[in-house]
Amino acid sequence: MAFAAIHPEAGRVDATLPDLGCGMSWDAVYKVRPRVALRCPACGHGVHAKVSSRKLRYFAHDPGRPDDCVWLNESLEHHLLKLELATSIRAVGWHAELEVRAPDGSWRADVLASSHDGNHRVAWEVQLSPITDDDIADRTHRYRRDGIGVCWVSTADRIPWIGSVPSIRVREPEENQSWTVIDGVAGFRYADGAWNLMTDVALVDFIGWVLREKAIVHQVLPRYRRIWRGSPDRYVRRHLIWTSPHSIDEEARHNLMRQRQEEWKRRKQEQERAAAQRRKAEEEARRQEEQRQREEREAAERAMREQRWAEQRRQWELQAEQDRLRREAEERHRQEQAQAAEEERLRQEQREQQAAHHWWAEVSAAQDQQLRTAVADPVWKKEAIRLTFDDHGPTAECGYGIPIYRPARWGTQLYGVLRPSPASLHRVPHSVPVFVRNAREAQLLTESGAIEPDRVIHFDLPDYEQLSLI
Numbered sequence: 001m002a003f004a005a006i007h008p009e010a011g012r013v014d015a016t017l018p019d020l021g022c023g024m025s026w027d028a029v030y031k032v033r034p035r036v037a038l039r040c041p042a043c044g045h046g047v048h049a050k051v052s053s054r055k056l057r058y059f060a061h062d063p064g065r066p067d068d069c070v071w072l073n074e075s076l077e078h079h080l081l082k083l084e085l086a087t088s089i090r091a092v093g094w095h096a097e098l099e100v101r102a103p104d105g106s107w108r109a110d111v112l113a114s115s116h117d118g119n120h121r122v123a124w125e126v127q128l129s130p131i132t133d134d135d136i137a138d139r140t141h142r143y144r145r146d147g148i149g150v151c152w153v154s155t156a157d158r159i160p161w162i163g164s165v166p167s168i169r170v171r172e173p174e175e176n177q178s179w180t181v182i183d184g185v186a187g188f189r190y191a192d193g194a195w196n197l198m199t200d201v202a203l204v205d206f207i208g209w210v211l212r213e214k215a216i217v218h219q220v221l222p223r224y225r226r227i228w229r230g231s232p233d234r235y236v237r238r239h240l241i242w243t244s245p246h247s248i249d250e251e252a253r254h255n256l257m258r259q260r261q262e263e264w265k266r267r268k269q270e271q272e273r274a275a276a277q278r279r280k281a282e283e284e285a286r287r288q289e290e291q292r293q294r295e296e297r298e299a300a301e302r303a304m305r306e307q308r309w310a311e312q313r314r315q316w317e318l319q320a321e322q323d324r325l326r327r328e329a330e331e332r333h334r335q336e337q338a339q340a341a342e343e344e345r346l347r348q349e350q351r352e353q354q355a356a357h358h359w360w361a362e363v364s365a366a367q368d369q370q371l372r373t374a375v376a377d378p379v380w381k382k383e384a385i386r387l388t389f390d391d392h393g394p395t396a397e398c399g400y401g402i403p404i405y406r407p408a409r410w411g412t413q414l415y416g417v418l419r420p421s422p423a424s425l426h427r428v429p430h431s432v433p434v435f436v437r438n439a440r441e442a443q444l445l446t447e448s449g450a451i452e453p454d455r456v457i458h459f460d461l462p463d464y465e466q467l468s469l470i
């Protein structure tokens with residue numbers, strides 16, 4: 001169905017206008033005989049005037065219509081909305097034409113609104129069926145190219161292209177109400193810093209705003225594309241909206257404020273980053289300084305330890321040297337003492353020899369014989385044992401006395417010592433008695449305490465030779 005047709009004489013006729021837009025009555029085309037040769041503006045096929053059950057005037061294709069006519073598949077709803085748009089445009093005081101084709105066929109407007117001077121045109125497109133984004137963008141571009149504004153109108157719940165081209169969503173009126181725009185129009189509130197969708201604008205008001213340029217298409221700035229819609233969906237994303245120049249100014253003003261804020265924030269972050277870097281650099285410098293001081297300290301401690309070791313080694317070496325010197329001194333001292341002792345011993349021996357020499361010089365050979373006899377005779381007489389006197393005479397081993405032997409089973413055994421020197425009694429073997437001439441000599445031996453008195457046996461021989469007896 002369609003609202004426009006081409007009359008063979010009057011040209012374009014509009015079923016929505018009382019005079020069909022050309023000073024002609026509906027009755028002049030509706031059910032007249034002979035039929036008026038009306039044609040479809042889109043495909044050129046024959047059409048005839050009809051009235052719907054809702055008293056709506058329109059044109060329908062004659063039988064044998066071409067399948068590809070663009071008007072063919074439009075629904076009643078589509079037509080009613082077109083009619084509403086045309087009516088609203090006319091109410092605002094603009095011309096409204098339905099189903100207008102471009103001279104070159106590049107566009108076909110459902111409703112084309114024109115200002116009185118013909119300088120401004122806005123196409124109103126009812127789009128109820130699905131259409132691709134590319135297709136709708138392309139069709140929008142064709143209007144723009146020809147200097148015609150456009151607004152896409154739909155009643156669908158979900159419209160993928162809303163906000164990507166100039167568009168609105170409208171709601172069909174309930175009883176005694178008018179059509180309303182419920183999506184596609186927004187206002188910017190500086191206090192909110194956001195766009196708010198207007199969901200209750202009378203369609204006729206909106207059309208008036210658009211035609212008088214109180215509402216214009218606006219490309220939303222990127223940061224504000226989340227638009228507040230309230231419940232239930234709360235936010236929707238939109239690139240294009242219809243709005244007032246004032247809202248656009250407010251958006252720009254808010255955007256500038258945000259940019260300043262961001263710039264300030266960016267500078268602040270930059271400063272903080274710089275400060276953090278500075279702190280980090282200082283921290284690193286401090287760490288390096290601490291590391292350096294630690295290494296220095298360790299090196300100093302190491303040096304001190306080595307110095308202590310060296311000192312210790314020197315001490316040990318010194319100690320060792322002192323020990324060596326001390327040992328050498330001791331050794332020397334010991335040797336000197338030994339030498340002194342040896343010298344003393346030799347001197348003692350010399351003294352003893354001298355003493356022994358004097359001791360024996362007191363005794364003549366006769367007196368010597370006399371004493372030997374005094375020792376040996378009693379033994380011979382009593383035991384028939386002949387004692388012998390050492391041929392070597394006085395010996396050092398027997399304290400410079402003469403060893404006396406008696407026969408034993410194997411050889412001889414020491415029987416006693418004859419007249420040892422009083423100065424050399426310590427040399428006399430302990431087990432044997434010693435024999436001296438008389439009590440005086442015995443007294444000489446025992447008075448030093450060097451020999452027990454009971455080991456000293458003496459006789460009663462005179463000290464002086466009794467020449468008279470010879």
Ligand SMILES: [Zn+2]
Nearest residue numbers: 040042043069
């Ligand atoms: Zn047609």
